[in-house]
Amino acid sequence: MGKTLVIFDIDGTLVYSNKIDSQCFALTYQRIYGQEFPTIDWMQYPHVTDTTIFRTVIKQHFDRMADVDEMEEFQHEYVALLKKKREDKPTEFQEIPNARRTVERLLNDEGFVVGIGTGGWLRPAHVKLAHVGIPVTSVVVAGADGHEQREGIIGQVIDTVAMAHEVSRVVYVGDAIWDVNTTRRMNMNFIGIRREGDFEVLRNAGTGIVLQDFNNYEIFLEAIHEAEPPKGI
Numbered sequence: 001m002g003k004t005l006v007i008f009d010i011d012g013t014l015v016y017s018n019k020i021d022s023q024c025f026a027l028t029y030q031r032i033y034g035q036e037f038p039t040i041d042w043m044q045y046p047h048v049t050d051t052t053i054f055r056t057v058i059k060q061h062f063d064r065m066a067d068v069d070e071m072e073e074f075q076h077e078y079v080a081l082l083k084k085k086r087e088d089k090p091t092e093f094q095e096i097p098n099a100r101r102t103v104e105r106l107l108n109d110e111g112f113v114v115g116i117g118t119g120g121w122l123r124p125a126h127v128k129l130a131h132v133g134i135p136v137t138s139v140v141v142a143g144a145d146g147h148e149q150r151e152g153i154i155g156q157v158i159d160t161v162a163m164a165h166e167v168s169r170v171v172y173v174g175d176a177i178w179d180v181n182t183t184r185r186m187n188m189n190f191i192g193i194r195r196e197g198d199f200e201v202l203r204n205a206g207t208g209i210v211l212q213d214f215n216n217y218e219i220f221l222e223a224i225h226e227a228e229p230p231k232g233i
Helices: 020-033 050-062 068-088 099-107 122-131 150-162 177-186 217-226
Strands: 003-008 112-117 140-142 167-174 189-193
Touching: 003 150, 020 050, 020 068, 050 068, 068 122, 099 112, 099 217, 112 150, 122 140, 140 150, 150 167, 150 177, 167 177, 177 189, 189 217
Parallel strands: 003 112, 003 167, 112 140, 167 189
Antiparallel strands: none
């Protein structure tokens, strides 16, 4: 019998920063290009990935495509700022309650494989996860590097895991409307996480199961088994 692959988003799902990380993205852009960053309301972009967001703003300001070298330069400055913010005020950057322990327990269960599929680039993703001690050495992690759409990111996790494991069920765990929309398009089982307890944000978008955190592991396991793709709206 195949394993269950549980794929987690990062921001708002495993860790949170009260938008400080998003503000770091905008501030890095302003420092490098001297232009006001349009918005950190990610719903305003064609796809909610770092690659698409960066390329969209470069196109808007300079009417050209962003090249690989400048994307690398931007990441270098962005990661440096993320690290500095965490050094200055480490308690501002926290895990969603019991996220680390939940990942560890799944990794120790032969019935599960754990993946992380984030719309962010990998380098900043590793900074965020390392700060709260969430292990990635045994986890398949994919990010926006080389991807503009979230479907490609999640697909990369699934394809990589499938090379080593027989997978019979896939569940994605995320916190945002774009996670709902992506899993609906992929017909993928979905569990919503809303740290603030505003469950209706995802339920109104078609999500069947929404949890506030990972404090009750048995409830989370039950959610994994019962999760379905978001309903159409």
